[in-house]
Amino acid sequence: MAISTSNNYIDPRQRSASTASSSDTVFQEACEIYFRHCHNKPYGFFHADLFHQKAARNQIPLHLRLALIATATRYSSCSQWRDRKQSTIDGYARCSWELIVSSQDGLDGSDDMTTIQSLALLAVIDATAGRRRGAWVKIGMAVRISQDLQLMLEPSSHLPAWERDERRNLFWSLYLLDRFVCCSFQRPPAIKDTDCLLNLPSYGDSGKRERALTLKGLLLKGGARDTSVQPGMFGISIALVSVLGRTIRYMMNAENDTEKPWRSGSEYQRIYRDLEYLKVLAVNNSPASTNRAQQPRTRSQMQDCDRERVAHMVLAHTLYHLAHCILSHPYLLGLKMRSAGSAHAPRGWLKDSRAVCVVHAGALITVLVEAKAAGYMPLPSVYSYCILVAGTIQALHLASDDAPLSQSSAGYLKASLDYLGDISELWTNAHVMVNALKLFSHQCTRYSTLLLRDHPLVDELTPTETAICRSVLDYWAMMDPQTPAFAFDHHPQHNHQQDKPANSKADADVDLELLDSSDRQSSLSPSTPDSAGVITLGVAMPQMPVSEHKGLYDAVVSDPDPDPDILIQWPVSPMSPLLVEDESSPRWDWDSELNAMID
Incomplete structure (x- = not known):
């Protein structure tokens, strides 16, 4: 043809x-x-x-x-x-x-x-x-x-089951794609949650009979929630993307909103509760938790459906941590505090929120890096954006007076840069993100000085610094190879050395070569998976200080292992597309094939 x-x-x-x-x-x-x-x-x-x-x-x-x-x-x-x-x-x-x-x-x-x-x-x-x-x-x-x-409506019962499944999965996959590209400032999604009247995708990945639920039915507001429901990991990923969209709208696209996020009943608190509810569902529906009685299988015994289950499990946990990172990102919190007014904020609320943020940033990086180290290459391009957001949070703590926190942040930052460098062979925009993260890291002490204060000084950021802080949180900006961030000087004039603590663990301009040196060991050193190709989605996080303010975050902040429920094991077959080619596989003659189609 x-x-x-x-x-x-x-x-x-x-x-x-x-x-x-x-x-x-x-x-x-x-x-x-x-x-x-x-x-x-x-x-x-x-x-x-x-x-x-x-x-x-x-x-x-x-x-x-x-x-x-x-x-x-x-x-x-x-x-x-x-x-x-x-x-x-x-x-x-x-x-x-x-x-x-x-x-x-x-x-x-x-x-x-x-x-x-x-x-x-x-x-x-x-x-x-x-x-x-x-x-x-x-x-x-x-x-x-x-x-x-009319794919946003529940398919007719007169259609064959396979056609109903395809219609649901196609629409919800389109929903995922729409929400991912809208992780941005002032870029609204095309699909509204209120228009999604069909059931969540029924993928059969939980090992149990899944209950037909709509998105609205799963995220009913108020009242006790049923943590025993089995919507499946695909459905939970959809719900997490929905909450992520609300997080983007609230933290990145409502800068003039005067609502006080620390107050009970605020959208901030509702988002937090929704995330924690969906986390429980993700744990209860994970393929590992529903197959504990089964004997671990070797890589050769893995089936495509197993890899797909793991893919949605990794996605769900990644989205959970990403939403928390954006919900409590120091720069975005600074914007929210400026618009809401921080005079009456509970003592320690801002400090606790930032502490939670750095914990989730480390957990997000660990989930993706350990998955990759176990032989499973998380493939969606959006993971590069997730790593970038988490990496910027870790970079902000490189100059911390807390030596263990500074050291762990350096390890996480190195892991983030390594991941983006590896994945850039697959995705062109990963090149943009690794350079953006390096640029942000070079100036991290300047940002830390202004943003990690009791009263963040976001107004003292220069227009260039503001553009950088916004661009590293903006997936849309990171899709542009010509993003203005690359026009910025990697060595800004605003070093503010006098503001740096005397015992700081990082220079004002971070020496990225130091992060690569062997004497600065990362707290995140992915090990080679065992013979069964086991993946462990978890990390031992550094002990975080507990604020005098006792609130919603204390359990997370004080727990050195904030996600014990995702310390789960599931065998994963190697999937890396970077492996050497199998000589037995057919070879594509790309030039002649494409020419034959266009001649």
Whole structure:
């Protein structure tokens, strides 16, 4: 099959037997790679069995075939095109997009969901390559088409079960994508929670019979909550993303809100309670907790469904910690205190909130780094953003008078930089984030001096410093390779050496080479997993001081192991796309395949 470059129209008559056979081989390998590395990790755009059946009957439209090939390219280890991976991805993605907007297989009267699936895949490609407006447009189109097909409503009971599952999972995956790209200042999501009237995805990953719940039903406001419900890890991830969206709106997009966050009944307190409730559900629904009676399995015994369960488990815990990091980030708290007024804040509330924040930042970094060390590479690009946010929190404490805290922060910062450096082979925007974290770290003492005070002095940040503080919290800004943060001097004039404590454990301008030296040991040293490939999602955090103020946070702040319930073990099969290629696997001739499709 070929695409005419003059009018972007598919001409079936140009399909030769040799071209068809070769293209089918490429697509089959792409499917194998996609469903191993991407499917339900976390986006469940397809019903796997149905997709394979349609593929076998040659019923997958070309725009979706091309979008899937473009997505799978990122995870293939074929060496002959490794240095031009992004150009290969972009070539397939461009052809897919042109088909969608110009052919009858795309927008013109199509009543199936393949256009939404293609647009979602292409949006991820655009966003991570720095084409932000293209990604924004594609997500918007996918949302509108999904609404046109009424995917936000519970599917008719007359539809087959597999079709109902696919519709639910596709919509909720689109919801995830929409919320992730809106982790930003002044960038509202396209899907409103109040419009989501369908049940949460029923993935069957809890090991028990899952209860059909809507998002609203799971997060009912007020009253005692049932911690025995089994919505499954996918459903819990959706609920956590919903609460994360509320956190973004409250902390990053309501700077003039005069509500006092320390008061009972505030949105701040409601968000906190929702997060803790969902954490309990995540623990109760985790695949490890529901399979404790089973014998641990080896890597060779792992199935794709096991990897998908682990993917949603990792996502749920990561989102839980990310929401807490944003809820209590020192810079955002400074903005909130400025607008709400801190004169009547309870004694120690701000100190306790910051202490909780650094604990969650360390736990977030540990979850992702240990998962990676155990052979499971957390693949979604949004994890790079999560690591960046947590890394900035740790950087703020490098100059702490508390020597153990300063040392642990240095270890976490090094782990964050290492993770972003490794993942940058997969995601272009990880390059942006690792540079942004280094830049922020160079100036961390300046930020600490202004932000870690009893009364944060956010107004004394220069416009450049304000832009940096905002950009490292803004996923949308971190998608831009030309983000203004890179125009900033890595050695600002505002060192404020006189404000640095005499026994500070870090210089005003952090020497990042020091973090790489062997004499500065990280408190987070991922070990090689055992023969079963066990992953332990937990960390022994440094002891944090307990404030005289006894409030909502004391249990977390005083507990050296704040997340004992995620010290769970689950065998994970190695999935890293960075492994050397298997000589027995088919090789893709990317140049000839793509040329055959566009000639």
